[in-house]
Amino acid sequence: MTVPLTTTEFGTIRIGHSRVSLDSVVYHYEQGATAERIAESFPSLDLAEIYAVIAYYLANRESVQEYLRGQEAEADALQQQIESDPR
Numbered sequence: 001m002t003v004p005l006t007t008t009e010f011g012t013i014r015i016g017h018s019r020v021s022l023d024s025v026v027y028h029y030e031q032g033a034t035a036e037r038i039a040e041s042f043p044s045l046d047l048a049e050i051y052a053v054i055a056y057y058l059a060n061r062e063s064v065q066e067y068l069r070g071q072e073a074e075a076d077a078l079q080q081q082i083e084s085d086p087r
Helices: 022-030 035-041 047-059 061-084
Strands: 005-007 013-015
């Protein structure tokens, strides 16, 4: 099975050729959303892509969680930088 993941030049993992991030799909899944419900939230994804991403996440939970922690740390650092800029 091919997992439709694409890494952008900024290190963000997106689903296929969409702008939907891996973070978004994993977040919804962890909140209890079914693949069908995720498809309703992100109409640019098809159900097969969503199931493939969920299967990838379940098989690689630790590495995906590490990626998500890194994304969160980068977002926190950016927010601190924005908040500390007196302009």
